[in-house]
Amino acid sequence: MLTETIEQQLEKENMSLSEFQELLIRLLNYSILCRSESQIEQQLYDRYLRISSLVNEYLQMIDVRVFHEPRFEYIRLYPPSSQVPGMEEATQTAFSGSLRSRLSQQEVALILVLRLQYDKALREAQVDDQGYATESFEAISIAMKNIIGRTLPEKPGERRQLFNRCKKLRLIEYRNEDDVLKSESWLKIHPMIVSFVNDEALQALESPAEQSAARENPDLLEAISSSNDEAE
Missing domain, CATH: 1.10.10 (Arc Repressor Mutant, subunit A)
Structure with a gap:
């Protein structure tokens, strides 16, 4: 049911489900997209701009927040309970996973x-x-x-x-x-x-x-x- 709804939204932008999946996998694996970094990230960043509302809504379901800086053309994901610039303070929720990285x-x-x-x-x-x-x-x-x-x-x-x-x-x-x-x-x-x-x-x-x-x-x-x- 959810897949069908997503495909309907993607069809309006002439985008395939596999392209949507590629964008999400890249974001969740690296949590960063910087348009100036490479040709691949440029393509994915531009793809995000076309379906940003859909991506944000999908990630919101797992309480992952998207910070987009259009001036410098980059996107960063923040895990649940993180403080995100320009957004209200996050609520405290238990979370551990690939998005959060312990720094030395x-x-x-x-x-x-x-x-x-x-x-x-x-x-x-x-x-x-x-x-x-x-x-x-x-x-x-x-x-x-x-x-x-x-x-x-x-x-x-x-x-x-x-x-x-x-x-x-x-x-x-x-x-x-x-x-x-x-x-x-x-x-x-x-x-x-x-x-x-x-x-x-x-x-x-x-x-x-x-x-x-x-x-x-x-x-x-x-x-x-x-x-x-x-x-x-």
């Missing part, structure tokens, strides 16, 4: 620093027309040490893994894998970072007192991570 303390630290550096670039009008902020890996390393009291991993493999994690979350872009090992190389911080890190987590590191607490008490990062689990 090191990942939380880096992501918070990326958000702070992005906000700084915004204040200084240092973002490009697509909303990206450009920072050197050296600047990120210095900010990590000054704000969080942590250093980036010394081992090349661990450092690559840390930055690759953020890249998979579409929070940053850089050209080559080995760029993360070169202080003079540059990365671009995606405007998606603003919707990924909620204001409560950011406020935990905005004052000198809180920065000092984060340096002296690593468990603060664990608390931030626990209260700010995000969609992958």
